[in-house]
Amino acid sequence: MIDYVHPEVPTQDKRWRLVQAEMRKHGNAHSALIQTLHAVQDAYGYLDPETLERVAANLRLPLSKVWGVATFYQHFRMKPSGKHTCVLCTGTACYIKGAGELQRAVEEYFKVKLGGTTEDGELSFLSARCVGACGLAPVVVVDGEAVGKLTPEALINHLEGVIDADQ
Ligand code: FES
Numbered sequence: 633m634i635d636y637v638h639p640e641v642p643t644q645d646k647r648w649r650l651v652q653a654e655m656r657k658h659g660n661a662h663s664a665l666i667q668t669l670h671a672v673q674d675a676y677g678y679l680d681p682e683t684l685e686r687v688a689a690n691l692r693l694p695l696s697k698v699w700g701v702a703t704f705y706q707h708f709r710m711k712p713s714g715k716h717t718c719v720l721c722t723g724t725a726c727y728i729k730g731a732g733e734l735q736r737a738v739e740e741y742f743k744v745k746l747g748g749t750t751e752d753g754e755l756s757f758l759s760a761r762c763v764g765a766c767g768l769a770p771v772v773v774v775d776g777e778a779v780g781k782l783t784p785e786a787l788i789n790h791l792e793g794v795i796d797a798d799q
Contacts, residue, residue, distance in 0.1 A: 644723065645761045647675035648686065655690055662693055665701055669708060677747060677758060678709040714749040714756030716794055719773040723762030729769040730783075735759075737784030738791070754795050 654671035658664030668691065672683050679702050688695040702708050711717075718738065722731050735746055738757055742750050749756040765771045768780020772787060774794055782790070 643686075647761070648683070650675045651683070651687070652690070655687075660691060662691055665691060665693065665698065666705075669698075669702055669705075673708055677756075678712050680711075712749065712756035712758060713753065715754050715798075716775055716791075717756045717758060717773075718791060719758045719760050719763065720746065721761075721763045721765075721769070721771045721773070722759045723766065723769075725762070725766035725769040726771055731770045733784050734770055734772065734782060734787050737788055741788050742791070755791065 651668060651671045655664055655668050658667060665687070668687055669679060672679050672687065676683060684698050684702060685695060687693075688698040691698075703710065720726075720731060720735055720738070722735075739745060742755055742757070744750045744755065744757045746757055746759050760773070763771055763773055763778060765778045765780055768778065770782055771778055771780040772782065773779070774790065779787075779790055
């Protein structure tokens with residue numbers, strides 16, 4: 633599992649910068665919540681819990697309020713649409729150690745583009761900028777668990793195992 637990251641801790645995730653820009657545009661006001669949630673969904677594809685915590689901290693709103701609004705509107709997705717998720721780290725360390733090859737392998741084998749979900753709905757393939765486990769590069773996070781030092785073959789095997797396990 634990835635260590636819990638406190639919402640005030642800066643992140644290198646470029647997607648978060650897009651969200652920050654949206655909040656700044658609205659003066660980080662409480663009333664910017666809905667626009668901010670739209671920005672999170674546009675950038676991440678769904679509203680993940682860690683990002684909601686960051687939003688709450690930045691807009692100085694209770695987390696319960698943020699969750700309340702996020703779950704009230706049907707428009708917002710609370711998780712990626714696939715049954716399983718594989719988040720590919722595309723940070724510098726992982727990139728140097730072959731994240732590009734992992735990406736190609738998953739795209740070819742599962743016929744899914746980065747940011748998409750397989751046709752059978754089994755796997756969403758997402759990316760993140762540094763998941764904080766650079767020593768294990770190249771890293772993916774599969775269903776919340778970081779798996780590192782991967783070759784393309786090892787990653788395909790791992791994903792097949794995860795998908796097969798609940799079939
Ligand atoms: S760059 Fe991939 S975990 Fe840090």
